[in-house]
Amino acid sequence: MSATAPQGFRAAGVAAGLKSSGAPDVALVVNDGPHDAAAAVFTTNRFPAAPVQWSRQVLATGRARAVVLNSGGANACTGPEGFGDTHATAEHAAAELGRAGLELGAIDVAVASTGLIGVRLPMEKLTAGVTAAAAALRADGGDDAARAIMTTDSVPKTTVQHRDGWTVGGMAKGAGMLAPSLATMLVVLTTDAVVDAGTLQAALEQATAVSVERVDSDGCLSTNDTVIVLANGASGVTPSAEEVAEALTAAATDLAMQLLADAEGSTKDIAITVRNAASVADALTAGRACARNNLLKTALFGNDPNWGRVLAAIGTTDAAFEPDRVDVTINGVTVCRGGAIGDPREGVDLTGRAITIDVDLRAGDEQATIWTNDLSIAYVHENSAYST
Amino acid sequence: MSATAPQGFRAAGVAAGLKSSGAPDVALVVNDGPHDAAAAVFTTNRFPAAPVQWSRQVLATGRARAVVLNSGGANACTGPEGFGDTHATAEHAAAELGRAGLELGAIDVAVASTGLIGVRLPMEKLTAGVTAAAAALRADGGDDAARAIMTTDSVPKTTVQHRDGWTVGGMAKGAGMLAPSLATMLVVLTTDAVVDAGTLQAALEQATAVSVERVDSDGCLSTNDTVIVLANGASGVTPSAEEVAEALTAAATDLAMQLLADAEGSTKDIAITVRNAASVADALTAGRACARNNLLKTALFGNDPNWGRVLAAIGTTDAAFEPDRVDVTINGVTVCRGGAIGDPREGVDLTGRAITIDVDLRAGDEQATIWTNDLSIAYVHENSAYST
Known part of the structure; x- marks a missing residue:
């Protein structure tokens, strides 16, 4: 209705x-x-x-x-x-x-x-x-x-x-x-x-x-x-x-x-939650930096838990955090601890459509979630032919 | 040597x-x-x-x-x-x-x-x-x-x-x-x-x-x-x-x-020149907004002179310009005049590797060029399989 x-x-x-x-x-x-x-x-x-x-x-x-x-x-x-x-x-x-x-x-x-x-x-x-x-x-x-x-x-x-x-x-x-x-x-x-x-x-x-x-x-x-x-x-x-x-x-x-x-050509629904940020604005800034990082989005399309690209993305922001205190958890596996190597990335199962990325900034009490999709071959295909 | x-x-x-x-x-x-x-x-x-x-x-x-x-x-x-x-x-x-x-x-x-x-x-x-x-x-x-x-x-x-x-x-x-x-x-x-x-x-x-x-x-x-x-x-x-x-x-x-x-999977070398900007910083901001717009980059991969995506990209910036004074020229064809429809987009030949996009902001005397690539299926393919 x-x-x-x-x-x-x-x-x-x-x-x-x-x-x-x-x-x-x-x-x-x-x-x-x-x-x-x-x-x-x-x-x-x-x-x-x-x-x-x-x-x-x-x-x-x-x-x-x-x-x-x-x-x-x-x-x-x-x-x-x-x-x-x-x-x-x-x-x-x-x-x-x-x-x-x-x-x-x-x-x-x-x-x-x-x-x-x-x-x-x-x-x-x-x-x-x-x-x-x-x-x-x-x-x-x-x-x-x-x-x-x-x-x-x-x-x-x-x-x-x-x-x-x-x-x-x-x-x-x-x-x-x-x-x-x-x-x-x-x-x-x-x-x-x-x-x-x-x-x-x-x-x-x-x-x-x-x-x-x-x-x-x-x-x-x-x-x-x-x-x-x-x-x-x-x-x-x-x-x-x-x-x-x-x-x-x-x-x-x-x-x-x-x-x-239903996003064009997407194969993954990705929820990026930035926790313990100094402000909601910081959490959104860091989350959006991940959501817009083509290298991270292509990695997720390829079922690759390439957490270095999460850090590389948030490392371009001015959100408050100390680089050696940041943790990253992908689908439940804390692959990055204190800005360095955490649990083995091989333990992350990315074969489903739903992916959760949790970034813990340890800089405050605020949090926010940004939802995004992967960057797929179908996305490129659909958008390269849109007006023609 | x-x-x-x-x-x-x-x-x-x-x-x-x-x-x-x-x-x-x-x-x-x-x-x-x-x-x-x-x-x-x-x-x-x-x-x-x-x-x-x-x-x-x-x-x-x-x-x-x-x-x-x-x-x-x-x-x-x-x-x-x-x-x-x-x-x-x-x-x-x-x-x-x-x-x-x-x-x-x-x-x-x-x-x-x-x-x-x-x-x-x-x-x-x-x-x-x-x-x-x-x-x-x-x-x-x-x-x-x-x-x-x-x-x-x-x-x-x-x-x-x-x-x-x-x-x-x-x-x-x-x-x-x-x-x-x-x-x-x-x-x-x-x-x-x-x-x-x-x-x-x-x-x-x-x-x-x-x-x-x-x-x-x-x-x-x-x-x-x-x-x-x-x-x-x-x-x-x-x-x-x-x-x-x-x-x-x-x-x-x-x-x-x-x-x-030699950029990964690229099929186009794109020079985005922003002219008559109020400052070099404005020209760079507007140029980068285009260089990072996935919809524009996929359109160019598909040889599609989709100039609306150029405007949509610079429309997200705080560069000084009046929207109804902006011109966009792609490979020599001024497809957008005064923020609206210019010469026919069918006249733009994008089949070569080199693409020039000229954005005239009519807001000052400064200019800068940002160089970028298209967003191709090969880019997605290469980067979805990088660490695996």
């Missing part, structure tokens, strides 16, 4: 011909109220795509009634013309929904796009797709919407979190450009809880900080990353701010783990 | 059994004087290998008479025992050279190692190799030494720079972990010019800053990077500080380009 699991939401996913494959590529999620609180976080890339620039304006109002999403083109680095295309998409969606009886304008419609950067969208196809999606809206259309936002994803990603009389639903797409500040591409969350926009924004930021922002599959920050949440109050239940944050965190974490498991 | 091209140097390379292949793996370079000025730059990794820790002590004197180098083991992250091994190697080399008539102690002998991190060196084999190398020293032994320091290098790297009555020679090894602060692993330069240690150090830092430090093949900083230069004054010629810096820069640049061309 995905984004339509909570009461008062409809969604649709249709094929508009943006993808040459003929697969679904336009999705629409509509909030039927009664409330229309909304919140979002966006990419920090300095080249935000046109839909990101537009949706920032929409979300600045703290309200949104609908989200139009398309795969088959990112509409990034397309200049003022590209921004005009996004604006026209929002206007068209508002008009179509207005025809169906909803009262809204373009400013109530967020837009999100994913696909190749630097190419204009075929607007005739896209607007026809929005028309078709508006006509296809259903109270159980969440799964269709989730399928329509897939790019190199092999499966749709959805989540449903039931709480006491209220629900959070959601969908995500993303299989590459998974890092660093939003490891996502696109996420839409919905809830029928009664939540004001300010509480919703704070809860969303709390949720993304410990979920999608800690997935660092390939170190590449997208121009299009968008996480948006719509709250309509249809359940009549008013949870506390903490309860909202907890449910959004559960939903975002569920989706983040699905993104990780 | 390599490191023995200048007068008054001898060298040797022998097989000591450190490599299971039986290939040469121990090299020795000896300065026969009359002077023994020396300078060096080392990795900034916070886990410096034992030979780096030792050689820093040697070079702190501004003097060195010999350099022992081994492949087949990095002696990094090996604790106090590993440091003891390096010290014993220097002592053994000093004793062997003393037996041959040179007056020197361990403190006159720098050591450099390369190979797998986190494994002790087989000291019996290594010291026997040093003995053999000392016996094999020859005035034309530079090429033998260059071959003995190879790891995954497919060819030895050497350089000779003749100047007016004096010469700079050198050798290098390195094919992976090529970045960021010394894209090298190991370089030994020699000169028969008359140069004091202070001038030599300044000239070396000037030379490495614009050569090996601007090669960023895979973003991974080694624990063992060492660039050392020995000057014996045997030519009797005293060049100016500028002349020394120029010749060392020429030698280091020649070696850096050889490292780039």
Whole structure:
């Protein structure tokens, strides 16, 4: 049920011909109220795509009634013309929904796009797709919407979190450009809880900080990353701010783990936990240095517990630690003790998909986990042929 | 002739059994004087290998008479025992050279190692190799030494720079972990010019800053990077500080380009020039962000001029620029103008090995070039099987 699991939401996913494959590529999620609180976080890339620039304006109002999403083109680095295309998409969606009886304008419609950067969208196809999606809206259309936002994803990603009389639903797409500040591409969350926009924004930021922002599959920050949440109050239940944050965190974490498991060409899901750091920031810095070290990632692809590459990676950071006090444990075997040789590396079994790397800095009491993938031959193959 | 091209140097390379292949793996370079000025730059990794820790002590004197180098083991992250091994190697080399008539102690002998991190060196084999190398020293032994320091290098790297009555020679090894602060692993330069240690150090830092430090093949900083230069004054010629810096820069640049061309599994040599930056630091930051973007590197491996990935990469930096003023030119075609769509990407021919990417930030008058490689299937293959 995905984004339509909570009461008062409809969604649709249709094929508009943006993808040459003929697969679904336009999705629409509509909030039927009664409330229309909304919140979002966006990419920090300095080249935000046109839909990101537009949706920032929409979300600045703290309200949104609908989200139009398309795969088959990112509409990034397309200049003022590209921004005009996004604006026209929002206007068209508002008009179509207005025809169906909803009262809204373009400013109530967020837009999100994913696909190749630097190419204009075929607007005739896209607007026809929005028309078709508006006509296809259903109270159980969440799964269709989730399928329509897939790019190199092999499966749709959805989540449903039931709480006491209220629900959070959601969908995500993303299989590459998974890092660093939003490891996502696109996420839409919905809830029928009664939540004001300010509480919703704070809860969303709390949720993304410990979920999608800690997935660092390939170190590449997208121009299009968008996480948006719509709250309509249809359940009549008013949870506390903490309860909202907890449910959004559960939903975002569920989706983040699905993104990780489906990352382009990956054969390993790697959890890098940095313990006993002087600060969470230090733990994240050290964890990310490992997650972005191509030599470590290729070694893990090859089932090689090459712990020297863990030290070489964290040795490039400014995290607080004494080099001769650092321990490294891979899948339960402490292969490095005090920055030097520990238990035999031959004891490490890396044949499964799940790998845990624990780095003990012995420099404080904080810790954090970064999730990443290996660097595989399939990753290179998929990404060397993306736009051709 | 390599490191023995200048007068008054001898060298040797022998097989000591450190490599299971039986290939040469121990090299020795000896300065026969009359002077023994020396300078060096080392990795900034916070886990410096034992030979780096030792050689820093040697070079702190501004003097060195010999350099022992081994492949087949990095002696990094090996604790106090590993440091003891390096010290014993220097002592053994000093004793062997003393037996041959040179007056020197361990403190006159720098050591450099390369190979797998986190494994002790087989000291019996290594010291026997040093003995053999000392016996094999020859005035034309530079090429033998260059071959003995190879790891995954497919060819030895050497350089000779003749100047007016004096010469700079050198050798290098390195094919992976090529970045960021010394894209090298190991370089030994020699000169028969008359140069004091202070001038030599300044000239070396000037030379490495614009050569090996601007090669960023895979973003991974080694624990063992060492660039050392020995000057014996045997030519009797005293060049100016500028002349020394120029010749060392020429030698280091020649070696850096050889490292780039032989980088593990690479199929492209990519020169990323960032122009009209507010500062050289900004140009380097933006260039490095491109050089480390796996999605861009895989696209170039696939002959795909995916310029959106160039913008996505520099969009993660804090370099000064306005996003709507940035141009990107790939192999002569300006595919991006003003942060948006430029000339057709179909016009870019990427079938050759050499690729130039010009990023015009329109934010100042400075520029810098970072050299990198593509991310290929062969890179993943080589590095997934390195220690196994």
